[in-house]
Amino acid sequence: MDAPLIRDRALYAAALDGLTARPKRMEAKWFYDARGSALFEQITRLPEYYPTRTEIAILRAEAGRIAALVPDGAALVEPGAGASVKTRILLDRLAGRLAGYVPLDISGGFLNQVAEGLRTDYPALPIRPVVADFMAELPVPDDLRPAPKVVFFPGSTIGNLSQQQAVALLRRARALPHVARMFLGLDLVKDPDTLVAAYDDAAGVTAAFNRNLLARLNRDAGGGFDPDSFAHQARWVPDKARIEMHLVSARAQEVPLGHETICFARGESIHTENCHKYTPERLEALIRPAGWRLGPLLTDRDRQFAVAVLEPTGD
Structure with a gap:
C-alpha cells in the first residue's frame, strides 16, 4: 500500500x-x-453578504473624517493587508501626507505583487511591504519607527479571532512605537x-x-x-x-x-x-485590556457594520 x-x-x-x-x-x-x-x-x-460592501460604503462616506484623524507624517500599518483594496480609499486622501504605507501579509509573493501595483498608482508614497504573520508580530521598518503609527485593520477579521487572540493582537498594535490611532472594522449584532x-x-x-x-x-x-x-x-x-x-x-x-x-x-x-459580532459595550470590553479606548464609531445608516476609531490609553 x-x-x-x-x-x-x-x-x-x-x-x-x-x-x-x-x-x-x-x-x-x-x-x-x-x-x-x-x-x-x-x-x-x-x-446576502453585506459586510464588505457596507464597510466600503462607510470608508467612502467617512474618508475625510478618517483622514483628519491621521497625523501628518504618519506611517499607515495594515496587518493582513491582502490586496489592499479598502486601503486605497484612504490612500486617495492620505498619500501626500504619509511617511509610508506598511502592508503586512504572510504571503510574500502576493504581497510584493500588490506593492508594485500600489507604487505605480501612488508614486510619491513609500510603500514598505513586510512579510509577517500578524498573529505573531507587527514589525515596522526601522526608518519608520520614529513616525506616528496608525493601524488599519478592516474587514471584521477581528471577529474571527478568539477573545485571547484578539486582545493579544490589539496589544501588539498598542505596543507599536508612537502609535496614534487604530481603525478597526467590525460587524455588529443584528437580527439572526x-x-x-x-x-x-x-x-x-x-x-x-x-x-x-x-x-x-x-x-x-x-x-x-x-x-x-x-x-x-x-x-x-x-x-x-x-x-x-x-x-x-x-x-x-x-x-x-x-x-x-x-x-x-x-x-x-x-x-x-x-x-x-459586537455591540459598543462588547467592543469596549475587548479593547480596554489591550490599552485602547473607543473614540468615534462610524456606522452605516442601518448600523449593520462599523469602523471603530481606537485611541491609545496610558503612556
Whole structure:
C-alpha cells in the first residue's frame, strides 16, 4: 500500500490536533488555498453578504473624517493587508501626507505583487511591504519607527479571532512605537436571520468555501474525505454573540488522514470558523485590556457594520 502523500506538514499537524479533539475543530486560516481565496472573493459579492460592501460604503462616506484623524507624517500599518483594496480609499486622501504605507501579509509573493501595483498608482508614497504573520508580530521598518503609527485593520477579521487572540493582537498594535490611532472594522449584532443568511447563501458559495477545506486536507494532508458527506451549517450562538460555521457528518464514517483514521459519528461536526459580532459595550470590553479606548464609531445608516476609531490609553 502506498504511503499517504503529505504535502503540507503544518496543515497535517493542525488537522491531527483539531480532528482528534472533542469537539472537532479546524482554524479558519486553513480555508485559504487558491480555490478557497477565490471562493471568498465570490462570497464578498453575494447579495446576502453585506459586510464588505457596507464597510466600503462607510470608508467612502467617512474618508475625510478618517483622514483628519491621521497625523501628518504618519506611517499607515495594515496587518493582513491582502490586496489592499479598502486601503486605497484612504490612500486617495492620505498619500501626500504619509511617511509610508506598511502592508503586512504572510504571503510574500502576493504581497510584493500588490506593492508594485500600489507604487505605480501612488508614486510619491513609500510603500514598505513586510512579510509577517500578524498573529505573531507587527514589525515596522526601522526608518519608520520614529513616525506616528496608525493601524488599519478592516474587514471584521477581528471577529474571527478568539477573545485571547484578539486582545493579544490589539496589544501588539498598542505596543507599536508612537502609535496614534487604530481603525478597526467590525460587524455588529443584528437580527439572526440576516446574520445566518450572510454565512449560508442561497447560491451555496459559502457551503463550497467551507467544504473546500476537506478538499485541501485530501490534497495536502493525506486525507480521504468525501466532501459531499459533510453538510455546511451556519449557527447563530446568541450567548457568545457569534456565527459558528460547521461541517456536519451526514453519517457515521471513518476517514483516513495520513497514517491515522478519524472517526465521525452521524451528526458530529468539525467547527471551522467563528465570526464574532459586537455591540459598543462588547467592543469596549475587548479593547480596554489591550490599552485602547473607543473614540468615534462610524456606522452605516442601518448600523449593520462599523469602523471603530481606537485611541491609545496610558503612556
